[in-house]
Amino acid sequence: MADDQEPKAPFTRLPSAYIDRLIPPIARFLHIEAAGGAVLLLFTAAALILSNSDWAHPFLEVWETEIGLHFGEFEFVRSLKEWINDGLMTLFFFLVALELKRELVLGELSKPRMAALSFAAAAGGMLVPALLYLALQWGQPGVAGWGTVMATDTAFVIGCLALLGSRIPPSLRLFMLSLAIVDDIGAILVVAIGYSHELSWGALALAAVSIAAIRAMASLGFRGFPLYFIGGALVWLLVDASGIHATITGVILGLMTPARRWVSDERLYAILSQVVAHPAEELGSGDTRHRQSLLTAEIAARETLSPVERLEMALHPWVVFAILPLFALANAGLSLSFDELDGSISVAVFFGFALGKPIGIMMFSWLAVRTGLATRPPDLSWRLLAGGGLLAGIGFTMALFIANLAFDLSQIDSAKLGILLASVVSATAGIALLLPLPKDEHRPRTKRS
Template sequence: MPEDPQGRSDFSRLPHESVQRLTRPLARFLRIEAVAAAVLLFFTVAAVGLANSPWAEAFLGVWETPMGLQIGSLAFVRSMKDWIGDGLMTLFFFLVAVELKRELVLGELRQPRMAALSVSAALGGMAVPAALYLLLQSGQPGEAGWGVVMSTDTAFVIGCLALLKSRIPQSLRVFMLSLAIVDDIGAILVVAIGYGHDLSWSALAFAVVGLAVVRLMALVGIRSIALYVLAGVFIWFAVDRSGVHATISGVLLGLMTPTGRWVSDERLYGILDRVIAYPAGNEGSGDTRDRQSLRLAETAARETLAPAERIQIALHPWVAYLVMPLFAFANAGVSLSPGDLGGSISVAVFVGFALGKPAGILAFTWLALRLGAMRPPELEWKLLAGGGILAGIGFTMALFISNLAFDRSLLDQAKLGIFLASLFSAAVGLAFLFRVTRQKNRAP
């Protein structure tokens, strides 16, 4: 047992377990931001490789396996690929909404002038690529895919920035993260408005009732995670049946997640003092005073973190290392054909991402600064240009929207355009930022 300098046993730490020799290095490894992007890239490459291998038919057919349940006349049956896109991706959208709310309440976006810079850049990064795409696809079969080129892939962009480490200022990471979050919310609205189906008002009414119940539960102080999960599942099914894309339920619930703490630090310390005041005796395993105090301390320690923060800590690894890679594995499989390289949809997607994204971000950033937005001094225009190029990496949400916008005959062209634009933007953006920061570090 570890001892302090006075020779006393050190009970101020948790007990040591042999397995920690493995888990601690792994935990430190998983904290690296680039890991999520590396995992996503691995499954993307694997999906493309399998889709162009002798096992392509079997690989692509697995994702079309029907799954679900039927209760009376209500049938919830769809392919495995659709369950991943409509079900598991709801967790991704939920996490994005929680992050957005935390940024609005506690982060950089709570400062209006600072938020205006990221929001304006995100708007430009959505509007200009969509306009370029429509310009190239007007009157053609791929015209409905304008929403594909609007979103930036957060994981890949942050992963690319992580490769540059301390060469870039923290303000660029914050700017790009805020931009990507706003970008994702814009893409979610596009999904809800541009790619919805005929509405069922009765199902929407059930969804609204479910949201009202969740709000009421929060107001009266119900803190059971299980009850909120059950309510969330009910809302998901109601939204799914309404004709609005089911992932919107994740956005709504994420924005409703509280960012305030229930237990203050002062109250926590007071409760911990109570634990110390009643040391363990020899009463056995009954409901003794010291055990009551320990349970109280457990609850207090948990509730010193806001629900939004607890959820983000618990959910982020699952979304980063399971949901998004699984989505990429199911959706990134595209049969590469030389004939698709010059396809009009591939070209329009590439131009929208590779040219429209940086142009829109820089133009709207300049406009925002002219109108009074605030830019950190170290966030130079060269860095903004590099970040704008990286924003052309539009992978997860682009694939998500392309599945809604295109039929099978056009989908491969869209996927090919997404892949080429993402590779181009990552390579050029990293090379540009590397050169800019190298020149800056050499300057006297």
């Protein structure tokens, strides 16, 4: 009888909403970033302690160990530190680009006026610190380090916001996450343009052809990640040979990754119903209809997540808990011998982050809202934005990355000191401004009649 039949698949679960696809990946990203901030802090402290201990010399020397390939006259060798900074950090920028692509297609940045607020704030948070740094260093040896003060450290900022718990609305977390991602993309573009060597146009042309080939593979329907990994490695080698900093490869390939899923929920349920309709045969394991249904169901279940989502889920823990801590261990070492430091560089870096970041973010955000270019969420008050602007002065990871390119050996420790001091002061000031907020501060107030 009809009453005894099983209900159809769509009625065996709660109705789904578009937001259900957005909240889990964002929440997962924020939780991993918050935990990653603690791990990053631990490895930074370890680097500082070891670089000022009796083991300082062997600790610093190990990162200069050369690793590479020799084939006759051909030599492809880098120090361990360079492999981390140029190779592994490409995966970090790839992950950043994946997150930006997902936000642009599926998240808050898909709404133009909401995206405009994050982009305007990020632009102010890059431009004003760089101009302030240049004003303080004009005519001095450290003037080339202007790019150091442009980026915000995502892991440490999200970690600070996690300490504040429910005092902070989700809108501030998403705003700071978007701002930091755009900051990082902007910073790597600055690296590619401002800190690259003399260009080899032949290698650059081959890299462009390889990128076009990867795009063609995606258009033709190739879906195996190993093939794209080989193509990405080839692009990395060609970009590196061209003289442009090879980490830009991660940004380009990340933004090229499809953010739309191949198999819809409806198609997946229809395919799964075929598995149920054709139960397993008791004997044999050949090319049966049941086996083909299972193989199709396996592919369909995997392809209900977009390539952006699958790659982000696979890479995020490795980047946050392995690559970034290893980068901090290799780059955060600082000999606290203040007699040899250039105070003017430390001061310029410090004020670029601690003062330039919040001023730039607040000024450009206000202008974007005032002119109607952007809209501000009701629960994102100007005080919250100011606190976020102060936290944006934590520029640890990208700042160290660019500092290693911009400064010579006699200046790098001065830049590191400015970065570390600015990060500590910015974190303290941001938390101090936001901590007194009551837990319901972010709820929009209703007007009394």
